[in-house]
Amino acid sequence: MTASHTTGGRRLIDLVPHIVLIVGVLIFAFPIYVTLIGSTWDSATIGRGNLPLIPGGEAFNNYSQAWSESHGARASYTPVRVMVLNSLVMALAIALGKIAISILSAYAVAFFRFPFRMAFFWMIFITLMLPVEVRIIPTYKVVADLGLIDSYAGLTIPLIASATATLLFRQFFLTIPDELVEAARIDGAGAVRFFLDVVLPLSKTNIAALFVILFIYGWNQYLWPLLITNSADMETIVIGITKMIGTGEAANDWNLIMATTVLAMLPPVAVVVFMQRWFVKGLVDSEK
Amino acid sequence: MATVDIRNVRKSYGPVEAIKGIDVAVQDGEFLVLLGPSGCGKSTLLRMVAGLEGITGGEIAIGGRVVNGLDPKDRDIAMVFQNYALYPHMSVFDNMAYGLKIRGIPKPEIQSRVAKAAEILELGRFLDRRPSQLSGGQRQRVAMGRAIVREPSAFLFDEPLSNLDAKLRTQMRVEIKRLQDRLGITSLYVTHDQVEAMTLADRILVMNHGVAEQIGTPLEVYQRPASLFVAGFIGSPPMNVLDGRIDPAGAAIAMPGGAVLPLAAPRAADAGRAVKLGIRPEHLALTAADAPGASSIQVELVEALGADTVVYGRLPDGESLVVRMAGLPACREGDRLTVAPQPGALHLFDADGGRRLAEA
Ligand SMILES: Nc1ncnc2c1ncn2[C@@H]1O[C@H](COP(=O)(O)OP(=O)(O)O)[C@@H](O)[C@H]1O
Numbered sequence: 001m002t003a004s005h006t007t008g009g010r011r012l013i014d015l016v017p018h019i020v021l022i023v024g025v026l027i028f029a030f031p032i033y034v035t036l037i038g039s040t041w042d043s044a045t046i047g048r049g050n051l052p053l054i055p056g057g058e059a060f061n062n063y064s065q066a067w068s069e070s071h072g073a074r075a076s077y078t079p080v081r082v083m084v085l086n087s088l089v090m091a092l093a094i095a096l097g098k099i100a101i102s103i104l105s106a107y108a109v110a111f112f113r114f115p116f117r118m119a120f121f122w123m124i125f126i127t128l129m130l131p132v133e134v135r136i137i138p139t140y141k142v143v144a145d146l147g148l149i150d151s152y153a154g155l156t157i158p159l160i161a162s163a164t165a166t167l168l169f170r171q172f173f174l175t176i177p178d179e180l181v182e183a184a185r186i187d188g189a190g191a192v193r194f195f196l197d198v199v200l201p202l203s204k205t206n207i208a209a210l211f212v213i214l215f216i217y218g219w220n221q222y223l224w225p226l227l228i229t230n231s232a233d234m235e236t237i238v239i240g241i242t243k244m245i246g247t248g249e250a251a252n253d254w255n256l257i258m259a260t261t262v263l264a265m266l267p268p269v270a271v272v273v274f275m276q277r278w279f280v281k282g283l284v285d286s287e288k
Numbered sequence: 289m290a291t292v293d294i295r296n297v298r299k300s301y302g303p304v305e306a307i308k309g310i311d312v313a314v315q316d317g318e319f320l321v322l323l324g325p326s327g328c329g330k331s332t333l334l335r336m337v338a339g340l341e342g343i344t345g346g347e348i349a350i351g352g353r354v355v356n357g358l359d360p361k362d363r364d365i366a367m368v369f370q371n372y373a374l375y376p377h378m379s380v381f382d383n384m385a386y387g388l389k390i391r392g393i394p395k396p397e398i399q400s401r402v403a404k405a406a407e408i409l410e411l412g413r414f415l416d417r418r419p420s421q422l423s424g425g426q427r428q429r430v431a432m433g434r435a436i437v438r439e440p441s442a443f444l445f446d447e448p449l450s451n452l453d454a455k456l457r458t459q460m461r462v463e464i465k466r467l468q469d470r471l472g473i474t475s476l477y478v479t480h481d482q483v484e485a486m487t488l489a490d491r492i493l494v495m496n497h498g499v500a501e502q503i504g505t506p507l508e509v510y511q512r513p514a515s516l517f518v519a520g521f522i523g524s525p526p527m528n529v530l531d532g533r534i535d536p537a538g539a540a541i542a543m544p545g546g547a548v549l550p551l552a553a554p555r556a557a558d559a560g561r562a563v564k565l566g567i568r569p570e571h572l573a574l575t576a577a578d579a580p581g582a583s584s585i586q587v588e589l590v591e592a593l594g595a596d597t598v599v600y601g602r603l604p605d606g607e608s609l610v611v612r613m614a615g616l617p618a619c620r621e622g623d624r625l626t627v628a629p630q631p632g633a634l635h636l637f638d639a640d641g642g643r644r645l646a647e648a
């Protein structure tokens with residue numbers, strides 16, 4: 001009697017957080033679900049304003065049209081296949097570029113003694129306070145004068161050029177014991193070998209985590225790509241989606257917008273899912 | 289294999305002088321232990337030999353070649369660190385092989401050298417493991433393996449056993465000794481543990497505040513400590529140190545408590561001089577009350593260790609005196625004992641500088 005009572009009570013205690021979590025998930029997942037469903041109906045059904053909550057039969061048409069055609073029923077767009085490629089190039093360049101710059105500058109600051117070392121460190125650190133939005137006008141001028149408008153270089157370099165992850169890598173490098181550095185010196189490893197053979201492998205988990213964060217940061221860039229890309233060939237998918245939603249002069253191709261949105265979500269999701277394996281591996285290996 | 293010559297070596301950190309001029313010539317194949325309390329500069333001296341620390345003054349030569357300006361990798365030394373300093377992401381094999389790979393040694397040779405070291409150190413089963421999958425003792429063996437495969441002119445050890453528990457430490461100490469006997473490689477070994485020093489060393493360099501207090505074999509250091517510092521540092525429990533004065537005839541020492549300890553050899557030259565008198569606890573023995581040099585002590589604490597017993601007592605004038613006796617003598621707190629030093633077991637030190645007085 002008492003035993004069943006306590007298990008009953010415990011079950012209730014277990015239940016409450018579950019209910020809270022389920023409600024939370026529903027709140028976050030519902031809009032995504034609606035988008036997913038919307039991408040399977042035709043434009044007229046969505047336009048009528050009462051979207052069914054079960055999948056319709058237009059999925060193939062909507063997705064193939066969004067993926068490869070440059071015009072919908074009511075307006076013309078850049079095909080998703082072009083925009084995804086642009087976004088992918090931008091996000092990868094930003095993530096990899098920032099990681100490369102940050103890890104190298106952190107390596108210099110953490111492992112070498114040179115004049116004005118801390119001054120350099122603080123200069124790098126201050127770039128944290130100067131995101132693209134703050135320096136956008138001078139940056140635009142520079143990029144325009146260099147003739148980099150409508151180019152991948154113009155799209156990515158100004159976003160790479162801040163070593164925001166330097167601090168993170170430096171903190172991690174400071175946890176690498178001095179003895180390890182000295183053992184490598186005695187083994188005969190120079191600065192480059194030590195970096196490649198020891199520091200880089202030990203940073204694997206950190207790099208994976210940063211890659212995810214920076215890839216999504218790059219993928220979601222809006223203001224800078226909006227300024228720097230004029231031709232449809234250079235459009236990124238975030239820009240493309242906002243352009244598809246018209247200003248009210250014409251009705252929207254909601255079916256295509258929703259299909260495009262779903263496609264825009266896939267690469268970041270793929271990166272998270274794929275990189276998760278590396279985090280778990282890093283944790284399981286329990287390498288210092 | 290080579291000699292290591294340390295000539296008037298100094299090290300300053302800014303205004304602080306950590307090493308104040310040390311001279312020692314380590315023979316080919318010799319095992320030299322640097323012994324001293326924490327902060328006395330042992331690691332600094334070793335790291336200067338390794339090339340990890342710049343040399344402020346003096347000269348270090350390995351195998352007759354002055355190495356002051358050389359990088360660690362060009363000094364032909366190998367070092368074993370206190371925290372093992374293994375590469376955490378590499379297998380045991382790769383940890384040992386890494387230095388050889390960098391040196392461009394051919395693969396088959398690396399294979400055979402690592403296999404040989406693994407056999408000596410009984411690491412054969414663990415070659416594929418990561419350091420995190422090994423116990424402390426095994427990690428320390430990998431660290432030694434990494435040093436062995438290099439076949440260096442000299443081994444440098446910086447407190448390699450201080451992270452191990454007492455039992456493992458004893459075991460590894462024996463292994464290190466056996467290894468060094470077998471390989472015969474010149475070794476410099478830093479420790480603050482006198483037992484490690486006494487058991488491992490061919491010679492001990494006792495350091496204090498950046499100077500060498502004494503350089504000698506373990507027995508010399510124990511039997512003829514060159515200073516009060518060495519006398520107090522070597523031996524457990526430490527040597528008793530009492531004030532005394534050599535009598536006008538130079539034949540005995542008068543103690544403040546009234547006891548008169550006869551000297552084995554008369555010291556006419558030092559007649560009337562105030563001295564510090566050292567007596568090891570194990571050199572005091574129970575005696576009859578009227579024996580020469582006898583003092584009575586009041587027992588305050590008895591530590592029965594089994595094989596021997598340490599008695600903490602107090603002399604009539606209030607000075608404390610520690611006596612170590614074999615076996616389990618019947619004595620308790622509050623008892624009165626009469627003890628006297630064994631003949632020839634007195635150490636005399638200058639009352640001012642603490643240096644040992646020249647033998648009479
Ligand atoms: N990098 C350094 N900067 C300033 N002082 C140091 C440095 N390294 C060691 N010292 C000082 O030098 C002295 C000797 O240190 P160390 O050789 O590590 O002692 P030990 O190994 O005998 O414990 C200590 O007083 C220590 O504070």
Ligand SMILES: [Mg+2]
Pocket residue numbers: 330331332447
């Ligand atoms: Mg030390």
